[in-house]
Amino acid sequence: MKITRLLMGLLVGFALTSCNFTEEIYVNNDGGGKFSIQMDGSQLMAMAGKEMQNDPQAGKVIDSTFSFKDVFAAKKDSIAKLPVAEQERLRKLENYTMAMKMNAAEQQMMFTIATDFKSVAALEDAMSAMTGVTSLGKGMGETNPLAQMGGIGNNNSTLKYAYDGKKFSRKATLLKKETTEVANDSLNEAFSMIYESSTYTVKYHFPKKIKKVSNSAASISSDKKTVTVEYPFTDYMKAPEKLNFDVEFE
Template identity: 35%
Template sequence: MFQKLFLLAILSLFLASCQFTESLVLNEDGSGTISVEVNLNEMMAFGAMGGDSVVTKMDTIIYMKQFLEEKKDSIATLPKGEQMKLKKLENFNIHLKINTEASEMEYDIATTFKSIEEVDDLMNALNQAGNFVPGMDQNQKKDEPDSPDIIGVRYSFDKGVFKRDAYIKDKTRHQKEVDSLKQSEAFLGGVFYTLSYKFPRPIKKVSDPEATLSNDKKGLTLKKSFIDYFKNPDLLDLEVELEK
């Protein structure tokens, strides 16, 4: 998914910027909600999403559990690896909001959880969610497989301490992708990945000094250049200690 978006940005020949926002609401018992929103409005404004589409306006939610049940017969014909990727989306919902006339396109993938460890597969879900956006895979050949997951994220919450730990899944493929983007870095400077988190208690201490706390100290925002994050996922590693 990340690679597809970067390719679209390059092909636009302008700074057709997309933005990522990862939002988390964590409850005292460790349950909560998490989502990642992708804003493609500027890409749409520059026509980076390609030719005419039969869909001009859309505001819909795809409930993945229902979708997978409805499509189970066709999904059963896919390779086992692809079936497993789709199976992992079962507890996620995808919200698509598109208005081609107004050059607007946003989508997010979200889930609720009983324990934050349940959403360790969030980046894979985001990668797969892009396939539901009309026109997103237009630059990918029909017989070409999706890009493998390169960046993963582990989450934990224990004894009032929250941790976000990003890591590289496939170091060889990751380095190839980083090398392929070197000549395009100047055009990708407007792409950011933002964390927007809310906790059940005030924050006592946070590992990244660039994080901004809300007035009640229960929320934080942290924004990093996406190209820098892609090259070094540790940039958005985070440890948050809550007050007793």
């Protein structure tokens, strides 16, 4: 039994659970820095742990880190068959790495995608990247449980960041919706359950003190250099523009 099938089946059949997502950025004085986004599914694993331990494949301990650049090199033949636009999107992810940790016995389920950057403007939408790799085919999906989870993270928008030393902005722009409706199957129902009970947190660290943030729900650290905002995951998926905000510095 595949890991995804087991987890989604449990979601549909039992009570609501949650996954927590944290998008974190460290900005340096020169405008470069570090970016990461983490999915913590420990609550899901706590619910599914016993069932997974009884399945040899699903209960297998995973603790690995890989670079997308290496994966793309191994899948170059498959990538060459993709539309040009998709190939270009994948190339933009070459500097990202992904760490996966899954351990049913320890109720651990964690995925982290990360990269260093020279400018925040160069960052891509990493949430989409977490599942976009499914376009490389079934072979990679079998080694990436998160990728098997289909459309989670795909909120039909583009995400851009900007920083000039005086102001930082996060802006998601909705794309034109597809005309084809997706069938309402059990997998979509499972995703809907995840959305309703999960959170999406942004946490940004800056080299300068923050003067103000254009979001009333934002909290600023005591040293005035970190801003944190927590959103319902339904906002991220259904109304990503609600996560847009600006930060001004002293």
